[in-house]
Amino acid sequence: GAVVSQHPSWVICKSGTSVKIECRSLDFQATTMFWYRQFPKQSLMLMATSNEGSKATYEQGVEKDKFLINHASLTLSTLTVTSAHPEDSSFYICSARDSGGSGRTEAFFGQGTRLTVV
Amino acid sequence: SQELEQSPQSLIVQEGKNLTINCTSSKTLYGLYWYKQKYGEGLIFLMMLQKGGEEKSHEKITAKLDEKKQQSSLHITASQPSHAGIYLCGARRLSNQAGTALIFGKGTTLSVSS
Numbered sequence: 001g002a003v004v005s006q007h008p009s010w011v012i013c014k015s016g017t018s019v020k021i022e023c024r025s026l027d028f029q030a031t032t033m034f035w036y037r038q039f040p041k042q043s044l045m046l047m048a049t050s051n052e053g054s055k056a057t058y059e060q061g062v063e064k065d066k067f068l069i070n071h072a073s074l075t076l077s078t079l080t081v082t083s084a085h086p087e088d089s090s091f092y093i094c095s096a097r098d099s100g101g102s103g104r105t106e107a108f109f110g111q112g113t114r115l116t117v118v
Numbered sequence: 119s120q121e122l123e124q125s126p127q128s129l130i131v132q133e134g135k136n137l138t139i140n141c142t143s144s145k146t147l148y149g150l151y152w153y154k155q156k157y158g159e160g161l162i163f164l165m166m167l168q169k170g171g172e173e174k175s176h177e178k179i180t181a182k183l184d185e186k187k188q189q190s191s192l193h194i195t196a197s198q199p200s201h202a203g204i205y206l207c208g209a210r211r212l213s214n215q216a217g218t219a220l221i222f223g224k225g226t227t228l229s230v231s232s
Contacts, residue, residue: 042224046221106163111159112160
């Protein structure tokens with residue numbers, strides 16, 4: 001089955017620093033990837049849509065300068081949390097769909113990244 | 119915007135019992151997805167339903183989409199401890215675009231006691 005790999009699985013950083021999270025589709029091409037945020041015991045909230053070769057589309061209320069997204073290739077999207085603060089601590093998870101013409105319509109999810117800002 | 123309501127919010131069942139989780143939409147669903155999540159981990163794809171009246175099964179889990187395509191149910195037969203986790207229903211945010219993001223319900227936390 002298709003695999004989406006996220007790295008790192010968890011990270012602790014100091015307040016004010018930046019953290020980069022990678023999302024890779026391992027066995028398919030994904031022109032579009034999605035970034036979600038999940039607070040404890042709550043559902044996934046869509047943050048942004050990452051588009052290969054173009055700017056990401058951010059959801060209302062999500063600061064694009066705070067959460068930088070780069071989708072430089074058909075298999076990699078990165079989310080950088082800039083100048084992180086404790087309130088940015090959360091579980092971040094990406095998903096991707098196979099855009100290579102396989103016919104698979106389900107969205108595959110990475111294993112998520114637990115970010116803790118101290 | 120489309121919203122998905124899941125019920126119940128949490129559920130505790132005894133091992134071997136059957137259970138049902140519901141997902142209701144305010145709008146017609148075009149692609150309803152069921153995922154399972156262990157807390158703090160990624161989502162595991164279970165099933166996807168598209169047609170009104172569609173029903174799919176995998177092992178002891180059955181998902182249905184009603185004829186009006188506004189409600190889906192997930193039924194687990196003879197629950198086991200391995201079924202414990204958070205069940206999330208998701209739907210395409212834009213009905214006419216297959217590549218769009220999914221929006222999710224708040225999830226149902228299932229605990230199975232042995």
